[in-house]
Amino acid sequence: MAGIGFELRKLLTRENYSGLLQAYAYAGIISAGPWILSIIGILLIGIFSIGVVEPRSLIVEFQMSVTYVMASSLILTGIVQLSFTRFIADRLFEKKDDWVLPNFNGLLLTTVVISGIIGLTVIVLLFPQESVIYRLLLLSAFVIMCATWIATVFLSGMKRYKAIVALFFVGYVVVITTALLLRPFGLEGLMAGFVCGHFLLLAGMMTLIYRGFRSERGVSFDLFRPGAMFGSLVLTGLFYNAAIWADKFIFWYTPETSQNVIGPLRASVIYDLPIFLAYLAIIPGMAVFLVRIETDFVEYYNKFYDCVRDGAPLSTIEHARNNMARAARQGLFDITKVQAVTVLLIFALGEQLLQWLGMSPLYLPLLTVDVVATSLQVVLLGILNILFYLDKRRMVMMLTGLFLLSNTVFTLFSIQLSVAFFGYGFALSLLLTVLVGLWWLQQRFDALEYETYMLQ
Amino acid sequence: MSKGNRQLPDTAAPSANSETVADVTLLLEGTFPYVSGGVSSWVNEIIRGFPELRFAVVFIGSRPEDYGHMKYDLPDNVVALETHYLFGDSEAPPLRPVQADHEAMAGVCHMHDCFRAGADDPQNWLANVAAECRPGGKLDQEVFLHSRAAWDYISEMFREHCTDPSFTDYFWTVRTIHAPIWTLVRIAMNCPTGRVYHAVSTGYAGFLGALLKLLRQRPLLLSEHGIYTKERRIDLYQAQWIADNSGTFERELGEISHFRRMWIRFFEALGRVTYSMADDIVALYEENRLRQISDGAPPERTHNIPNGIDIERFAPLRAQRPQSVPQVFCLIGRVVPIKDIKTFIRAARVVISRLPEAQAWIAGPQEEDPAYAEECRQLAEGLGIGDKVHFLGHQQLTTLLPKVGVVVLSSISEALPLVLLEGYAAGIPAVTTDVGACRQLIHGLTEEDRALGASGHVVRIADPQALAEGVHHLLTDSDTWHKASAAASARVETWYTQPMMFDSYRSLYRKLLSWPASDSN
């Protein structure tokens, strides 16, 4: 008989919600967490070396070398961190587990070669005055750190947070012990300690990864095929890491606020210490962030998409949406609360703290601003994370772009003003980014079902 | 979404085809020339029966992959063939929300209220659709698919009307149901111009005809073989893919899936629009004509024109048959669920148990529903008659019929099946299920017709025992067989010949070709 054969089944059962994709990408951003541990480690080495390593400027040289290695390796690997985690998450979602290991190796090989070439060029061209051992250690440290970030991102994509923290802890115990043992060799000794500990950390992570995944292929480069990486994630990773360091670099390379340390490396005595201390103050916020977002929010997030997938009534979907929005709001609010307490504590006890650390109380105003700023940074992490879950990659890219741009502009501007305004550039930039992010987040939640159904 | 096969570019500007290219533009849904079957053969006959007229053919299908190559050679008087698919691949959504016109959305509300209330004014509604749903109109497809206003409307409708709990299923049902409207408006704007538009079903093809009549101001003729809405209903009742998500606790006893009702309502609305726009509405037999009227066709525009066949082609076959009745009973038709091939196979089991030398043949293409064809083969195997049931595929009737003793039809729904008439012309009696016009074909319609005697047996649907007994009776009782054979030949020669059918259509075409469409309404 006449009529179109009723072959519409496929049309209806076709999975149309890209929301199915668990956006694991946030894990990359979280992985920036371990570097708090490194700040503590470096500070400790510095404190213990006082009096043993002479002259004292060697300690500063060591600390700045390590800081530059951290910054440059984070910015360089930032390009691939997020897109790599997303790539791996997508493959796991497709049950292509055997794609995971070869692409990790492929990326690792690429990273080692590229960072090695960059590092080699830098030590040959920019550090001609330094000792060969120092230059080789600097090269090693840079290559090791780049590889470590790749491995960290990979493991956090697998949600192996505990393993990461444990390995970092062991690594830093080794860093500190070796550095202290080798103190008599001065700068090279401290650097050698750093390299040994970090290399152990890297090797441990690699062992863990090789144990956990198997594949027919040892190394492959599917990740670099056209279309395999999301451009927005590449830019997001780059923007975010560059933004975090933008104000620091500006202070380092503004002649009025900085002084030469070693080779081309410069430091800003006024700016550096408070900001690194301030990063220690975000630990409570990070803890709340992980708990709130990873458990509460994710639970409601899953419920919402289950409702969409399994066919719930609209009212139930909306209810789930509201719960999810509430969990997100609650999570962000809790981060804010705990960070507010931290800020108040710094207000109250900052002076004693500085005294205890043997620092001038003149640092206090800057420390306070920096603690506010780093607290805002945790909130920003939360917002970015939620937006990643909602798969709003473009929005995250724009937010991190805004962060980079405003941090650069505001910091440059604050330097022009006076010492009293140092740190405000960074803080205001984060405030702006967080406010814009909150506003967008609210809009996304209001239109969530509409966008889930009509625009995907 | 569409591609022109012959001569005409498909996505030309609306005015590109304003020149008349054909006398009759046939609007065909899922039939000629890509699918073989009763309706397709009928279309083929009509085109060949009027060599003096130029025909254009507009084929509407679901998806390209559902159809193979052409099953019929195009007659020389077909001047254009266009092929369109309603359910192609969807495009990627836009990055930004689409803005909807407020008035247009009010129009949508009205349009849906019409659907729901039973469409008091289908013509006006159609005019709105034709004006607003075209690309760039206030109700562009983009607006429907991606605008916030459309979203608000859909979610409000769900809250107000949907009794199924699944919003996701509701949403996709709404989308899938409505998407073809925009495609059809686009097709109508670019379609080859004809002096008469002839739709061979309601549904999407009929809706296209209604749009064409409105846009081109030329008359619309509607021939319905089966009743489209009824056939869709059958599909829908049997479709497994339509979700029914109410849990056992939540469903009142006897609730029919909301989504089935949505589909049925939609097809009914398409039918009403087509009936209201058609100048002449042709049914194959009286029951269907009455059904059309009850579905909204204005009685004064309805006619009955039964199918007619080329007696000269089949009459000589009577002489080719061996003296004794061939112990072969044959089902001629596509291997699809609506033909209920399984009941035929079960009946074959019963017949063969009693008459081991008998053979059961199934002559018809199997590619339309391969899964069902496979089930049928499994059933024959499972009943231990795999060697007696022959799946012959598509067959030339003139070589097949002389070897057949009884033509069997086990369908659960039919109109006025051509295969029975063709069998009759070759002098073969039939056993059929009591569907469509089958009773009238076996026992006769008028007093005079009935006097010719029974040309076989009519049994109820899905009753293999009764079907088998009918077949067994005819195959074994030579006397009855010869009487039935004579009645069959006489019946088809008296009431169902091609010249009679062509004469009726000739007068309809003549009237419509000369009439301005506006006068007829």
Place this chain on the structure above:
Amino acid sequence: MSELINTIQSFPNSSDTTLLAGWLLGSAILGALVATATIPYLPYRKRQQRTLLWLLIFFSGLFIPLLGSPGVALAMLIGMRWQALPSRDTFRTLDRPQFDPIGRNETGPSARGGLRARITQSTMPTEQRLQSIAALQHLPVMAASPVLRTLLDDTVDDIRLVAFGMLDKEEKKIAGRIHALLQKPVPASGVHRYLREKQLAELYWELTYSGLVHGDLRRYTLDHALSHAEAALAINDKSAGMHFLAGRILNAMGREADAEQRIRHATALGIPKQRTQPYLAEFAFKNGDYPHTRELLTTMHDSQLTSHLRPVVDYWSPQENA
């Protein structure tokens, strides 16, 4: 490598640069040696894969002097040889189902009751009848199929079609399972062969028991059911359930004497009397042995009975107050 050395040597600070180049050369040699030594022990055989892994160890050694190549090689050897594959998806946690009150209050309690009457009553509006038919889905097939069969020659097309669709669906379900079983190769072990025959006998029996086949086809199906039941019993003669099934099949075929014998045997093997006695009572009744019928049914008086059986038992049991 030599190019690199040359390039490095061309820098002015020669003593320092030479030393650096020497270190790098040493690292390169060490890296190459370690990589070459390690590769044979890794679980990869393809040449391209080996080359790439070799490069990974080599470059780690080049850019991380001394530590790099042995460390990475060790990580690979340990990790790849002591695999600890995480088990994915062994368990899935499910959420508690939520009761959804939507659509509850659509129709009142008046819509219930008299299902069969509503369905077969042709004066009812078709739409309502259709809805009632859909409700038959919730009944056992055995109860629904007679009603559906009467609807097959209803005057309303839609009703006929829905009834047909529902019967067809049930039949297809069982036929599909039979076909799937028959497709599998006959298992070698007796236990599995027994299970296969048992399942086939039960499925064929279900077709007839549910009223999905009639006439000659019913006989044909019963023959199949019986032959599979016999085949199962040939493997395991001690199965009470199988004997009981065979008895019921024989009864359905009209071979009452054989059926009675089987059912008695099944009772002896342990089928509860409660299930077999109604059959035995029926046989006694058909043989005209009314006292025995009464005797059998009376013993059942105090047991839990279906609503079908209760009046029969009550009728045959001696009146207690008499």
